[in-house]
Amino acid sequence: MLLCNLISIAERVGAPRIVPTRGIPYPTGDPSLSPAAERAWRRRLLLRALEALQTAVHEPTVFPMDKQVEEAHV
Amino acid sequence: MARIVHYINQFFAGVGGEDSAGAGPTLVMGPVGPGRRLAELVAPEHEIVATVWCGDDVAAGLVGEIIALASSVQPDLVAAGPAFTSGRYGLACARVVAAAQAAGLGALASMHEDNPGLDEAGAAPVVASGEVARRMAVSLDRLAAGIRRLLAGEALTAEDGRIGKLARLTVMADASAAQRAVDLALVRLGGDREATEIPLPRFDRVTPAPPVEDVSSALVALVTEGGLVPDDNPGALESARATKWLRYSVEGLDGLAAGEWRSVHGGFSTVWANEDPNRILPLDVARLLEAEGAFAGLFGEYFVTTGNGTSVANARRFGIEWAADLRHSGARAAILTST
Amino acid sequence: MTLTRLVHHVRQVALGEQTTFAQGVLTVSVDEARGILADPALAETRLAWVSPGESARIVKVLDAVEPRTKGPGGGGIFPGFVGPATPQGSGETHVLRGAAVVNAGYLPRAQEALVDLSGPAAALSPLGSSHNLVIEFTPAPDAGWDRVDAALRNGALRLAARLAEAALDAEPDEVEVLPSPSATRTDRPRIGAITNLQTQGSFKDVFLYGRSFGPCFPTLLDPGELDDGAVVSGQFGHPALKNPTYMHQNHPVVNELRRRHGLDLDFAGLVICPEPVDQAGKELISAFAAKLCAAAGFDAAVVTKEGGGNADADMALKMDALADLGIESVALYGEMAGIDGTGPSIVVAPERATAMVSTGNYDHRLQLPRVERVLGGAQLALLGVPAGDAYQIPTAVVYCALSPLGWGRVTARAS
Numbered sequence: 001m002l003l004c005n006l007i008s009i010a011e012r013v014g015a016p017r018i019v020p021t022r023g024i025p026y027p028t029g030d031p032s033l034s035p036a037a038e039r040a041w042r043r044r045l046l047l048r049a050l051e052a053l054q055t056a057v058h059e060p061t062v063f064p065m066d067k068q069v070e071e072a073h074v
Numbered sequence: 075m076a077r078i079v080h081y082i083n084q085f086f087a088g089v090g091g092e093d094s095a096g097a098g099p100t101l102v103m104g105p106v107g108p109g110r111r112l113a114e115l116v117a118p119e120h121e122i123v124a125t126v127w128c129g130d131d132v133a134a135g136l137v138g139e140i141i142a143l144a145s146s147v148q149p150d151l152v153a154a155g156p157a158f159t160s161g162r163y164g165l166a167c168a169r170v171v172a173a174a175q176a177a178g179l180g181a182l183a184s185m186h187e188d189n190p191g192l193d194e195a196g197a198a199p200v201v202a203s204g205e206v207a208r209r210m211a212v213s214l215d216r217l218a219a220g221i222r223r224l225l226a227g228e229a230l231t232a233e234d235g236r237i238g239k240l241a242r243l244t245v246m247a248d249a250s251a252a253q254r255a256v257d258l259a260l261v262r263l264g265g266d267r268e269a270t271e272i273p274l275p276r277f278d279r280v281t282p283a284p285p286v287e288d289v290s291s292a293l294v295a296l297v298t299e300g301g302l303v304p305d306d307n308p309g310a311l312e313s314a315r316a317t318k319w320l321r322y323s324v325e326g327l328d329g330l331a332a333g334e335w336r337s338v339h340g341g342f343s344t345v346w347a348n349e350d351p352n353r354i355l356p357l358d359v360a361r362l363l364e365a366e367g368a369f370a371g372l373f374g375e376y377f378v379t380t381g382n383g384t385s386v387a388n389a390r391r392f393g394i395e396w397a398a399d400l401r402h403s404g405a406r407a408a409i410l411t412s413t
Numbered sequence: 414m415t416l417t418r419l420v421h422h423v424r425q426v427a428l429g430e431q432t433t434f435a436q437g438v439l440t441v442s443v444d445e446a447r448g449i450l451a452d453p454a455l456a457e458t459r460l461a462w463v464s465p466g467e468s469a470r471i472v473k474v475l476d477a478v479e480p481r482t483k484g485p486g487g488g489g490i491f492p493g494f495v496g497p498a499t500p501q502g503s504g505e506t507h508v509l510r511g512a513a514v515v516n517a518g519y520l521p522r523a524q525e526a527l528v529d530l531s532g533p534a535a536a537l538s539p540l541g542s543s544h545n546l547v548i549e550f551t552p553a554p555d556a557g558w559d560r561v562d563a564a565l566r567n568g569a570l571r572l573a574a575r576l577a578e579a580a581l582d583a584e585p586d587e588v589e590v591l592p593s594p595s596a597t598r599t600d601r602p603r604i605g606a607i608t609n610l611q612t613q614g615s616f617k618d619v620f621l622y623g624r625s626f627g628p629c630f631p632t633l634l635d636p637g638e639l640d641d642g643a644v645v646s647g648q649f650g651h652p653a654l655k656n657p658t659y660m661h662q663n664h665p666v667v668n669e670l671r672r673r674h675g676l677d678l679d680f681a682g683l684v685i686c687p688e689p690v691d692q693a694g695k696e697l698i699s700a701f702a703a704k705l706c707a708a709a710g711f712d713a714a715v716v717t718k719e720g721g722g723n724a725d726a727d728m729a730l731k732m733d734a735l736a737d738l739g740i741e742s743v744a745l746y747g748e749m750a751g752i753d754g755t756g757p758s759i760v761v762a763p764e765r766a767t768a769m770v771s772t773g774n775y776d777h778r779l780q781l782p783r784v785e786r787v788l789g790g791a792q793l794a795l796l797g798v799p800a801g802d803a804y805q806i807p808t809a810v811v812y813c814a815l816s817p818l819g820w821g822r823v824t825a826r827a828s
Contacts, residue, residue: 004412005691006726009761016282024690024723025342025613027300027411029353042352042359046409050294050368053286053407176753197753241754242825244777244808246536251745252665252715252819255770256604259713259743260677262768263602271824272746272769275757313524315776315807340524340650341721342690343614383721383749383775383809386756 001052003027003045011060017052018062019045076120076180076225079144080109081154081170083163087127095162097129099136101143108210112153115218120225123147133166134191140166141173151180153221156203156213157189164191172196180224184217187237199224201235292406295373296324297396299381300347300354300413301339312380313340319379319392324372329358341382342413354411373405381412414503414593416637419585423511426462426544434579437586439512441546441576449572450548452564454556459549461788465542467530469786472793472800474526474812475516476646477540477659478569480509482577483641490577491570491642493623502593502637507577507585513659514573515545516565517789521558522616525795526652526812532782537814537823539659546576547788559615566647570658591671593635594682598710605681605711606666607631607702607742608818609727610656611648611719612687618647619656619719621685631686631702633709636667644685648719653775653814654747656719665819666715666745682709688720688727699730703738713741718817721775722749722760732766743768747815748825749775752807758825772816773823775809 001017004010004027010018021027028042045065052063084094086107105113106125113122124147126140133140144152152174154167168191171181175198183195184203192200201220203213216235223230230236247254254271261269286292303311309320330351337344337354352358355376364372377396381389400408424437432442443460450458463469483489483506489496490506528540535541548569552561594605610619612627619626621634622643634643644661667683674680686702689695706714716731718724728744735742746769748758754774762769780803787801796804808814814821 001407002410002412006412006723006761007692008726008729009722010412012761014280016280020692021411022691024413025344026346026353027298027413028356028359029346029350031346031349031353035350038350039359042356043362046356046359046363047368049409050289050363053292053294053409054289056285057282059282197755239755240827242748242750242758242771242774242827243754244774244823244825247822247824250665250669250819250822251770251772251816251824252669254824255666255715255743255745255819256669256673256678258768258770259604259715259741260602262741262743263604263713268767270768271771271826272748272759273827274762274767275759315809340522341723343617344522345615385749385751385776387751 001049003049007062015060016057018060019048019052020062020064021045076150077123077148078116078120078151078153078221079147079149080105080112080122080125081140081152081167082107082109082125082127083133083166084127084129087125089127095129095131098132099126099128099140099143101126101146108214112214112218115214116221120221123149128166130162130166134162134169137169137173140170141177144174149179151182151221151225153182153217155184156210156217157185157191158203158206159186159189161190164189165194168192168194168200171198174198182217182220182224184213192238195238197241199230199236200238201230202237286407289369289407290367291370293371293373293404294369295400295405295408296355296357296360297377297408298355298411299379300411301337301380302335302347302351302354302378303338305334305336307338311338311378313338314380314382316380316384317388319377321375321377323375324357325374327357328361330355339380339382339413373400373403414635414637416503416591416640417505418589418591418640419505419507420510420587420589421508421580421583422586423509423544426464426512428462432575432579434509434583439509439576439579446572449575450568452568454553454560454564455550456553457551461547463530463545463547463788465530467786468784469530470784470801471515471517471528471545471547471789472525472787473517473519473523473789474528475518475520475523475565475649476569477513477515477657478573479659479662480512480514480573480576481642481662482507482574485578485581487574489641490574491645493620494567494570494645495574498622500638501641501643502635506640507580509577509580511543512576513540513543513545514569514576515540515547516569517547518550519790520562520616520649523649524652525793525810527810528812529781529784534779534781534811537808537821538812539820540812549788562616562647566645570645591637592674593637594680596710599679601677601679603681603710603712604670604678605683605706605709605714606670607684607686607706607714607716607731609686609688609718609724610644611724613690616647616649620645620647626687629687631684631698631705633705634683634685636671636683639664639667651720652812653809654720654817655813656818657813660813660816660818660820666717681711688718688724695727695730699727699734702731703734703740706735706740707738711740713743716742716744717819725759725761729761729763732763736765742766743770745770745772745817745819747772747775747817750825751776752778754825771824772819772821773808773814774825775807775815777808778805779808779811780805
């Protein structure tokens with residue numbers, strides 16, 4: 001499955017399972033967070049990716065990240 | 075009088091059906107099977123001097139040999155098909171004419187517009203055939219007409235039944251792009267709904283793989299187009315227009331240490347990636363999840379290329395090679411990070 | 414507001430004791446120039462002229478600047494760098510047309526960019542037909558690359574202003590009077606421009622009045638401000654798809670709209686936008702830009718970008734946002750159609766708007782001849798061969814060859 005930021009491109013080329021990331025230069029990162037918070041976010045991203053892998057899809061499908069706890073800048 | 079070599083498969087060559095699909099390429103002098111009718115249609119100006127046939131199961135991978143056989147009789151043009159909707163045959167026809175065209179020969183293939191091989195004809199023209207072999211006569215008429223026009227130095231268009239991608243040819247316009255853009259804006263404001271220099275693209279449909287039943291028992295691979303390589307870039311991965319992909323071991327690593335890896339990707343600022351390479355390839359967190367049993371294991375290597383101006387043909391090939399390699403190694407899933 | 418360009422044609426160039434301009438001959442004092450370029454981050458600078466028609470090649474091309482000034486000491490030119498950061502764009506600006514100050518050499522994340530002064534690639538780059546004062550450099554041993562980059566930028570801008578100063582007393586060859594866009598609707602169609610600036614941080618950034626444009630929202634800019642160097646490029650990726658300072662100073666789309674203002678159209682205005690590196694940012698900026706265009710009374714916008722596929726997304730989103738507001742748009746796209754031209758040529762196309770102009774195929778191959786003289790570097794990093802050799806390269810490597818601002822005539826058509 002695909003972790004990327006430009007969702008429109010991913011859908012256009014037919015990527016079946018997509019989890020949105022926070023920026024082009026850091027697909028599995030977020031430099032605005034502290035290192036600990038960034039790693040925690042990366043872990044949630046990967047868990048979401050694993051969920052996507054276990055989900056049946058028929059067309060490009062975006063699996064958004066859960067927003068609630070993400071914004072806590074530790 | 076032009077010399078034509080006709081490419082067909084083992085079935086239309088009268089050799090056999092699926093039982094002969096593994097037969098390698100063979101050169102026969104003169105027209106064979108449907109080539110006989112084709113020869114009548116292009117006579118007297120042109121002649122089918124030879125036929126190359128090959129088994130459908132192996133033809134697409136033996137294009138070099140097919141072209142070598144064809145070239146041995148000094149053809150002016152290679153014609154392939156009609157392949158109708160037969161996928162293996164259509165793929166072979168497409169690759170044969172693409173190679174013939176690239177070698178400087180005339181080339182023309184015939185297949186149905188839904189034939190999955192259509193997209194591989196490169197810059198060589200393809201004309202539409204009927205859907206099934208019952209439509210052979212009318213398909214040959216169109217193929218013969220196309221051959222005559224090509225040998226007369228004319229380009230084929232939709233009116234000739236041309237299908238498939240039209241190559242974009244580089245030319246110098248009379249006016250600058252800025253001038254043409256302002257002109258086009260006025261044309262559009264005048265009510266034209268269609269004028270454009272670039273038609274909208276169509277991309278492939280990708281068939282989604284079925285879901286992983288239980289990811290906790292799966293071997294998972296991390297792959298990336300973020301250009302992440304060991305710091306000295308030993309494999310000389312390109313920063314743009316990558317022609318290759320590389321693989322590096324992550325055995326025994328709990329994460330990617332800054333300074334030991336860097337991104338050579340030219341399409342974005344790599345400052346943040348180089349500060350913490352786990353921002354491109356999330357090895358640190360993947361190891362934690364592996365230890366917790368979220369999945370059975372992490373594949374021992376990661377695959378990498380640079381997704382910056384990569385040609386679609388190369389990108390498609392890399393994807394096919396990655397999938398084949400991972401499947402062969404028992405991996406059930408891949409997580410691709412994209413920049 | 415009116416900007417008047419006093420244009421001096423540079424017909425011949427030389428190095429000499431003093432920096433002078435007379436009768437079309439621009440002479441530069443190397444000592445004075447090196448003094449202007451001097452900075453603790455640079456151990457050494459070397460200057461040389463390279464002129465059209467020479468068997469010469471410049472590699473590792475960074476930024477290029479057209480010599481311009483508004484008066485002694487600069488008079489406000491290049492605000493935020495040479496002049497103070499106060500609004501410019503009116504009054505008189507002297508232009509040395511036919512010359513460029515060009516930095517060339519290694520910077521991190523700079524992609525190998527090439528200019529030939531003769532042969533098949535010369536016509537593909539604006540620098541192929543200008544007299545180029547090439548600045549090669551050696552960084553100081555302890556200087557970080559960011560400081561080297563800043564030193565080169567400031568130096569080139571100051572030197573460009575100083576060169577134009579030499580023409581202050583010369584009679585201009587042409588006087589071009591350029592009015593600002595008009596807010597008043599006539600019965601002519603109102604067409605404006607949207608220019609997207611690449612804003613991706615170190616070595617891939619563009620500056621407005623001396624500040625990174627990354628964190629900014631779209632804004633209306635007077636075209637005269639482009640003339641006076643308010644937009645300066647610090648973007649060193651994407652050789653064929655880059656917009657150096659020189660190109661912002663001579664913005665082809667804006668100049669075409671100004672040329673036809675009052676004839677078959679009215680120039681409605683110029684909106685500049687950053688190119689955010691995330692989807693949400695791109696969508697917000699695009700919606701915002703469309704709102705500005707509507708407020709300025711655009712009937713149509715000509716949209717440009719800087720960069721590759723990522724930047725295509727910015728254009729596509731703007732075209733669709735404009736379409737939703739009933740505004741027509743035309744975007745200038747470079748195509749990535751592969752060597753044989755059959756690949757899908759557009760990375761991100763718009764959905765509801767469909768008018769696109771092609772600035773050529775990125776992948777089209779060029780056969781370059783061997784040349785006698787090379788500046789900027791000894792090797793072509795891309796191929797690992799001596800830079801002056803004969804070799805085949807994609808058009809993607811030639812400086813501004815697919816000019817996103819529409820300078821070039823190279824294009825691609827259906828076969």
